[in-house]
Amino acid sequence: MPSLSEAFQDHPVYLHHHKHPDFNSLQQQFPESYAWTQPDSDHHHHYSDNTTTNTVPVIDFKDPNASNLIGHACKTWGVFQLVNHGIPIKLFTDIQTACLALFSLPLHQKLKAARSPDGVAGYGRARISSFFPKLMWSECFTILDSPLHLFLQLWPQEYAKYCEIVKEYEAAMKKLAAKLMCLVLASLGISKEDIKWAGPRGEFNGACAALHLNSYPSCPDPDRAMGLAAHTDSTLLTILHQNNVSGLQVLKDGEGWVALPPLAGGLVINIGDLLHILSNGLYPSVLHRVRVNRSRQRFSVAYLYGPPTNVEISPNEKLVGPGRPSLFQSVTWNEYLGKKAKHFNKALSAVRVSSSINGLFDVNEDQNNDFQVG
Ligand SMILES: C=C1C[C@]23C[C@@]1(O)CC[C@H]2[C@@]12CCC[C@@](C)(C(=O)O1)[C@H]2[C@@H]3C(=O)O
Ligand SMILES: O=C(O)CCC(=O)C(=O)O
Numbered sequence: 299m300p301s302l303s304e305a306f307q308d309h310p311v312y313l314h315h316h317k318h319p320d321f322n323s324l325q326q327q328f329p330e331s332y333a334w335t336q337p338d339s340d341h342h343h344h345y346s347d348n349t350t351t352n353t354v355p356v357i358d359f360k361d362p363n364a365s366n367l368i369g370h371a372c373k374t375w376g377v378f379q380l381v382n383h384g385i386p387i388k389l390f391t392d393i394q395t396a397c398l399a400l401f402s403l404p405l406h407q408k409l410k411a412a413r414s415p416d417g418v419a420g421y422g423r424a425r426i427s428s429f430f431p432k433l434m435w436s437e438c439f440t441i442l443d444s445p446l447h448l449f450l451q452l453w454p455q456e457y458a459k460y461c462e463i464v465k466e467y468e469a470a471m472k473k474l475a476a477k478l479m480c481l482v483l484a485s486l487g488i489s490k491e492d493i494k495w496a497g498p499r500g501e502f503n504g505a506c507a508a509l510h511l512n513s514y515p516s517c518p519d520p521d522r523a524m525g526l527a528a529h530t531d532s533t534l535l536t537i538l539h540q541n542n543v544s545g546l547q548v549l550k551d552g553e554g555w556v557a558l559p560p561l562a563g564g565l566v567i568n569i570g571d572l573l574h575i576l577s578n579g580l581y582p583s584v585l586h587r588v589r590v591n592r593s594r595q596r597f598s599v600a601y602l603y604g605p606p607t608n609v610e611i612s613p614n615e616k617l618v619g620p621g622r623p624s625l626f627q628s629v630t631w632n633e634y635l636g637k638k639a640k641h642f643n644k645a646l647s648a649v650r651v652s653s654s655i656n657g658l659f660d661v662n663e664d665q666n667n668d669f670q671v672g
């Protein structure tokens with residue numbers, strides 16, 4: 299089975315035209331290369347958090363009705379917050395401590411574990427940076443399975459302690475993701491028997507995943523900056539832990555950008571593009587972005603969860619029938635990551651049956667690669 303680390307071999311991303319940021323030296327100044335809007339531009343009106351009263355659903359995992367609630371949240375939002383999931387708080391404090399230790403290292407040290415242009419794992423800026431003319435106010439670190447080699451570079455003495463934290467965190471996320479998959483699929487009328495790689499008890503053992511640590515330093519001009527530009531994840535689902543600093547927003551039809559305030563001990567679960575495909579378009583992969591603020595550094599830990607890299611994902615046959623044509627071609631995760639690397643937010647349209655037959659693109663696709671930040 300090809301590994302996730304090979305996903306970008308044919309689509310290297312060279313970010314050398316912008317130097318790596320040293321945010322420690324940028325605390326006082328705000329270079330124009332990070333400015334997504336003009337000073338006092340009209341966009342400022344759109345910038346303030348939406349005053350909507352509509353909020354992202356919060357779901358109690360122990361609720362006997364959880365599957366229905368999850369189904370409703372996935373269909374209407376593509377995202378929800380999960381509480382009472384049984385993951386010990388200590389795991390969150392540990393992984394957040396690891397984030398702080400990692401991103402506080404001097405830049406030259408972090409660069410010893412830099413991600414290569416055709417690689418997935420390591421330190422750098424978000425891959426999607428290459429699609430934008432402006433820099434994002436963030437840095438990230440991606441881990442596939444074991445971080446041993448990378449952590450040895452970062453912490454020649456203390457690597458073992460941080461490796462252990464990552465190992466425990468990944469194991470807990472893997473279990474939770476499998477449970478969530480069962481509930482999400484059940485809400486679509488799909489059972490684990492319908493998914494070949496689910497395994498007899500729905501353990502989804504062959505699943506692939508990446509752990510993505512994000513740091514958003516405090517910013518001298520947050521209104522003009524962008525922490526992480528609007529994107530969807532290519533995953534089946536993503537499980538995100540944020541420290542107690544807000545910034546994450548999701549785009550809701552007819553509402554605009556809606557903030558997802560951090561809930562103590564809560565997790566954000568969002569649908570990714572592959573589940574959008576598997577659900578034959580019933581569950582939207584939600585467009586999300588991160589804004590930054592003037593005084594507080596924000597950390598987040600995303601567990602990007604997908605199928606074994608060589609498994610073909612296509613609309614489930616239970617969701618296809620007369621009057622309900624299959625909307626997507628079948629695609630493996632690695633193939634899809636390749637499309638994402640090439641087309642970014644137009645990748646879903648690129649695997650749509652209608653667009654490939656007619657050479658047409660979705661009517662709403664133009665907005666998806668838009669540079670607009672409002
Ligand atoms: C498995 C992966 C999904 C991801 C690319 C990656 O190889 C590891 C990083 C992931 C991430 C996180 C930030 C947003 C995103 C679009 C990106 O550029 O890197 C996602 C990728 C994705 O879901 O497509
Ligand atoms: O930092 C966040 O809240 C979101 C991060 C994210 O979207 C990602 O890592 O894919």
Ligand SMILES: [Fe+2]
Nearest residue numbers: 529530531586
């Ligand atoms: Fe994301």
